[in-house]
Amino acid sequence: MADTTGTAFDIVVLGGGSGGYAAALRGAQLGKSVALIEGGKLGGTCLHNGCIPTKALLHAAEIADNARDGAHFGVHTELKGIDMAGVNQYKESVVARLYKGLQGLIKSRKITVFEGYGKLVDKNAVEVNGQRVTGENIVLGTGSYARSLPGLDIGGRVITSDQALQLDWVPRSAIILGGGVIGSEFASVWRSFGADVTIIEALPHLVPNEDEALSKAFERAFRKRGIGFNLGVRFQGVTQDDNGVHVTLEDGKTFDADLLLVAVGRGPVTAGLGYEEQGLTLDRGFVITDERLHTGVGNIYAVGDIVPGLQLAHRGFAQGIFVAEQIAGLNPQPIVESGIPRVTYSDPEVASVGLTEAKAKEIHGADAVETLEYNLGGNGKSQILGTAGFVKLVRQKDGPVIGVHMIGARVGELIGEGQLIVNWEAYPEDVANLVHAHPTQNEALGEAHLALAGKPLHAHN
Structure with missing residues (x-):
């Protein structure tokens, strides 16, 4: 020694x-x-x-x-x-x-x-x-x-993200336990690779830590992609055999698939x-x-x-x-x-920084919070890319922006400016005076702040 x-x-x-x-x-x-x-x-x-x-x-x-x-x-x-x-x-x-x-x-x-x-x-x-x-x-x-649940053993066809990253084959079907960031990202990958995917999430929404408006839009997008999900019911148990896994929920529902990915956090x-x-x-x-x-x-x-x-x-x-x-x-x-940016890199992406609308109202009071949603349908680059989604701003009334929330393709690349806005306690009027390049998706942040400042350009009052 x-x-x-x-x-x-x-x-x-x-x-x-x-x-x-x-x-x-x-x-x-x-x-x-x-x-x-x-x-x-x-x-x-x-x-x-x-x-x-x-x-x-x-x-x-x-x-x-x-x-x-x-x-x-x-x-x-x-x-x-x-x-x-x-x-x-x-x-x-x-x-x-x-x-x-x-x-x-x-x-x-x-x-x-x-x-x-x-x-x-x-x-x-x-x-x-x-x-x-x-x-x-x-x-x-x-x-x-990678965590599991009490009594849920990892092995065979029951895997965590560690084993999922090493798979040398694409499952025909997969059940994902957990609809947070990790579960949603693997659901997105496997669906794009051609698998049938079902997410089991005990909470009422997918990506449950995000603003509820983003969670609901995310669910609509996943449903459109053919990704199934079962919300608000807890997992009960799983058995496996040579044919796959058989998952049971507490409400009695059952699901069969090639694999069960356990994505319940770390x-x-x-x-x-x-x-x-x-x-x-x-x-x-x-x-x-x-x-x-x-x-x-x-x-x-x-x-x-x-x-x-x-x-x-x-x-x-x-x-x-x-x-x-x-x-x-x-x-x-x-x-x-709260000033740390958060991104789920699925299709569509979800990116946010600052307080959700619910958290902002809890802290500041419902009457002291104002929100605005800017639809990416009004953004030229988003139309070119063929993506849907929106930017949602949360601000204190007559005060700074305290939350920026986005959903759509590649919005994770926009969260850097959102972080600056929230951490530097910028007012909508401050951001509205900045010139954003056209056509870019980044422009959507500028348009949203123009609208919140009371002078929308490509959005309705």
Whole structure:
């Protein structure tokens, strides 16, 4: 075991996912000596089993839809089938390039990487492979895992997103348990690849964390695509045999399919890592921190999916940067959770930032909130793309915009401006004075704010 006297590093990061490696990169950039401990591959879930490979599948699905629908645009194409070996090769090549780039970046910043699964053994030490790695500051970023339900065992034809990403065949039919982001994205992929898909969601709507207007529009779009869903009833059980899975709901309904994808969310990876033994407070496995992401113990911070809130890679990036700057004494501004953009990369896409209408009314009062919907039917580029949807704005009456919500093809690319509008507390009149390029979908944000400012151009009063 290595000598444990003194402090070997300024920062020791446990976990090389989005939050962890962001803290390591920013800490090194600020002149700190950094150790990064990772038992799997640098990049974590997002790069290897989450954001990147799923979006690669979604892009392949978009190509399939374009080939299938080419005649609508006067381009005669024929979709001969889905070659999953080719799809997976493309997906893995994207991941490999990004992984190589990340490894190079970590090396260029002179970050010391320890390969192995670490455990917090003191307020300033992590043990990995029998070696004690000490640091003046500890950053915990051990990530999350695909959850299941009590009594629902993963195996065979019952899979999570981890196994779904590795499939080398397209199911003829699939049942998806969970209508949130992960379930909706896989439903979109598999439907584009030709599968019959049914989503089971215990809550009243798909993408239930979004504004209700978006959820309802999303359901209409999925119904139009032939994606089935059963809402507001809980899952009861599943059996499987050589022919597939047989799912039963609490109301007695049954569904049969080739596969059951369990997409009921992600749990924090914190068990057995020494967190509670060192005095950290955990709630259902999540590490509790203050607004500055400090755990209340020593100089220990937590970032990413183990901290309660949105489980998003870009939240992890932001938190990792924040903690590194906090350690360096830069006194960064705390991250406002409602100001973090959220995107579901299905067809159609859903993108939002800020408060939903319901949450805004709960906080500010029903009479103090104003909303507006701008239909993408009035947007030239959306007509060219053949997409439907809308932009919904939520504002305080006579005050700033506090929520931007969008549904339609490619709207995830528009949420950057929405984030600026909400986080900088812009008034509709401020945005209405900005000139948006024509014809772009981005223009729809400008048109929506023109309308909310009382001077609509391509929309009715």
